[in-house]
Amino acid sequence: MAQISVKVVFDAKGGADAETICEKASEHGLTVEQVQRAMGVIFGQCDDSVVDKLEALDGVLRVSPEGTFQLPPLSPDKPQ
Structure with a gap:
């Protein structure tokens, strides 16, 4: 299983x-x-198989994997 970065959004206004x-x-x-208590967000890392268990926790609204990106290698032929 792979480690992924996730954003756990919880119901801060609902008293979670x-x-x-x-x-x-x-x-x-x-x-x-x-x-980020005021925003109702927890950032962290977990195994990708754990996402469903995190979503099932009381007060959790959703769990979103954080995307990644990579710039192409530097090249004088391609502007960045």
Whole structure:
């Protein structure tokens, strides 16, 4: 299984507790990197097989994999 970066969106306005969600998400395998309580977002990394378990947690609205991109190699023939 592959490690992916994810964004866990929780219901901050509905009273969901960020600490509780972080604790339960960590038990399921999420490595929490950053918590934005006011925005209702937790950023972290987990195995891609864990996403469904994270989405099932109380107070979690959605779990979105973070996309990645890569620029092409530098070349004088192609502007960047």
